[in-house]
Amino acid sequence: MHPAIELNQVSKIINKKKIINDISLSVFPGEVFGLLGPNGAGKTTTIRMIVGLMKTTSGSIYINGQNLASNFEKALSNVGAVVENPELYSFLSGWHNLKHYQRMAPGVTNERLAEVIQLVGLNERIHDKVKTYSLGMRQRLGLAQALLHQPKVLILDEPTNGLDPAGIREIRDYLRQLAEKENICVIVSSHLLSEMEKMCDRIAVIQKGEIIRVEKVADFVQHNKNEWFLEVTPAKKALAVARTITSNVSAEESGITVKLDKQQIPLLVSKLVAAQISVFMIRPAKQNTLEDQFLSITGGENVETV
Amino acid sequence: MKQFKQLVHNEIMKIFRRTATKIMFLLLLTVVIISGLVFRFMIMDNTVDDAAAGENGVSINIAAENDELSPGEQRQLEEQLLLQQYYEAEGVEPLTAEHVWNFVIANADTLSFITMFTVIIAAGIVAGEHTQGTIKLLLIRPVKRWKILLSKWTATMLFSFTMLIALIAFSWIVGLLFFQFNIGPSRWIEVVQGEIRDWHAGYYALIEYGLNFVSVIIMTTFAFMIGTVFRNTSLAIGLSLVAMFTGGQIVYLLSQYDWIKYVLFANTNLIQYVYNNPMIEGMTMPFSITMLSVYFAVFLAIATITFSKRDVAE
Ligand SMILES: Nc1ncnc2c1ncn2[C@@H]1O[C@H](COP(=O)(O)OP(=O)(O)O)[C@@H](O)[C@H]1O
Numbered sequence A: 001m002h003p004a005i006e007l008n009q010v011s012k013i014i015n016k017k018k019i020i021n022d023i024s025l026s027v028f029p030g031e032v033f034g035l036l037g038p039n040g041a042g043k044t045t046t047i048r049m050i051v052g053l054m055k056t057t058s059g060s061i062y063i064n065g066q067n068l069a070s071n072f073e074k075a076l077s078n079v080g081a082v083v084e085n086p087e088l089y090s091f092l093s094g095w096h097n098l099k100h101y102q103r104m105a106p107g108v109t110n111e112r113l114a115e116v117i118q119l120v121g122l123n124e125r126i127h128d129k130v131k132t133y134s135l136g137m138r139q140r141l142g143l144a145q146a147l148l149h150q151p152k153v154l155i156l157d158e159p160t161n162g163l164d165p166a167g168i169r170e171i172r173d174y175l176r177q178l179a180e181k182e183n184i185c186v187i188v189s190s191h192l193l194s195e196m197e198k199m200c201d202r203i204a205v206i207q208k209g210e211i212i213r214v215e216k217v218a219d220f221v222q223h224n225k226n227e228w229f230l231e232v233t234p235a236k237k238a239l240a241v242a243r244t245i246t247s248n249v250s251a252e253e254s255g256i257t258v259k260l261d262k263q264q265i266p267l268l269v270s271k272l273v274a275a276q277i278s279v280f281m282i283r284p285a286k287q288n289t290l291e292d293q294f295l296s297i298t299g300g301e302n303v304e305t306v
Numbered sequence B: 001m002k003q004f005k006q007l008v009h010n011e012i013m014k015i016f017r018r019t020a021t022k023i024m025f026l027l028l029l030t031v032v033i034i035s036g037l038v039f040r041f042m043i044m045d046n047t048v049d050d051a052a053a054g055e056n057g058v059s060i061n062i063a064a065e066n067d068e069l070s071p072g073e074q075r076q077l078e079e080q081l082l083l084q085q086y087y088e089a090e091g092v093e094p095l096t097a098e099h100v101w102n103f104v105i106a107n108a109d110t111l112s113f114i115t116m117f118t119v120i121i122a123a124g125i126v127a128g129e130h131t132q133g134t135i136k137l138l139l140i141r142p143v144k145r146w147k148i149l150l151s152k153w154t155a156t157m158l159f160s161f162t163m164l165i166a167l168i169a170f171s172w173i174v175g176l177l178f179f180q181f182n183i184g185p186s187r188w189i190e191v192v193q194g195e196i197r198d199w200h201a202g203y204y205a206l207i208e209y210g211l212n213f214v215s216v217i218i219m220t221t222f223a224f225m226i227g228t229v230f231r232n233t234s235l236a237i238g239l240s241l242v243a244m245f246t247g248g249q250i251v252y253l254l255s256q257y258d259w260i261k262y263v264l265f266a267n268t269n270l271i272q273y274v275y276n277n278p279m280i281e282g283m284t285m286p287f288s289i290t291m292l293s294v295y296f297a298v299f300l301a302i303a304t305i306t307f308s309k310r311d312v313a314e
């Protein structure tokens, strides 16, 4: 399968500062791909380069096989996007905003226009001025303009910003549906980890302008599977005992966390009991969500959690 | 081409659906009405008096021979005499002060309002998209940037042209209403460099408005360039209007230098050539048109290049 989007060693230097450092990515049709990183990591900058708002300093970008730099119009005709907030013409109605974008892409029929309005649920307010819209409605209108020309690639920068939980759920389901039913390549960025976990098939963790890992969400979450938390006293002594079995041990507030195969737990418990340590509880370590993963990867900088 | 038409359509929509634009047209109408009132009740009364005084051709004749008069006054009197003789010989009436065409012609100064309004539109048409952030969704379309920019310039010009038509129409209507539907003989007769020139008043008005409109185009393109390059509407409006109101003065003050004829404002007042009386000796209409074309091309080129190359990052 050919990638819908391909970034080859893309870098961006602004004012002599390297904002994006040698990013390479391939994203495929039918997948929801997440760009995950703390504020200032370079998610928006990466997206701006993909949609042609910024030029790359080095490297190349292909959209649907078309080189963005040399074949701008062809490449971009496959892309729909919202970059940061959906800033629309507030003095125009939602309808006139969409007419505006309809005129800028060839082959968008009035039927398609009506369909998209229906899809994002703006029928009743479409002829009102955008300045009277709530943030949620603006997000919907933003989505509508991105979908208008039936793009093969949909890029949404922080799409859940400012939405209530119901709205977030709705957009999540909708994006999954677009990928699965219409084989669209969906790229979303977020600093909200719990969101990405539920929405994406694959995630790239981006930090300080570099991609530090790209993985399937399933694998991502699996990583910490064999970690266990033991509530024990005295914890210090328990730590020493556990070290005789594995080096992957750390002290916690009211116990220890160890990393070892499930089969070895009875052995550890018997050793602890033999050493006169009280064992109150054993459970899988809590640190197995993407969020914790992410915090440990990025060192917890500037991360907002839900 | 179809795509370009669509782009211009978009820009026109964005200009004309703003409340500010509607207010501009109302203001223009107000200005014409005020001008009509002033003309009707102040200037016209005076000119009627003048006309009565001038009726006595003999007195002019005598006065012209009187060497107490300054050379300027003397020339004026000679020109009046020449006109008088022409009217009698041709059997035509001079365009009366209360004639509609006279009002339309006198109203050509109102064109500076059009310059002002168009400068405001031109200054904001790119810069405004940047400040409102709408530039992002505009530029991620499968359209080359220079086409978008050119469509914005074209729409600005169409706006300006619409204003021009509106101004002429308003002047006509107000003129008809205020001056008793006087559309009788309509010749515009003047003495130019000692010779009689007899034009149809409509033709004269067309030339006058047309030549003034050239300076609207060039000032507007200047504002458009500043707005595009600096992404700042107020700066573009300010610079353009200051340049417009002081440029002519400065050129006048420095008119003894030869290089001044290459300055934009030495060339914007094309009407001076209709009177064969350029401010700076030796300047000609073709020279000024060439200079204006060069400035115009440079302004548009600078705007297009910066707009096409720019990283949109706000
Ligand atoms: N136009 C710009 N000029 C200078 N620095 C910029 C510009 N845009 C972004 N940056 C810097 O680039 C980094 C990445 O920004 P951004 O891509 O917006 O991050 P994110 O979207 O991941 O929060 C930040 O450190 C930011 O300060």
Ligand SMILES: [Mg+2]
Pocket: A040, A043, A044, A045, A084, A157
């Ligand atoms: Mg961002």
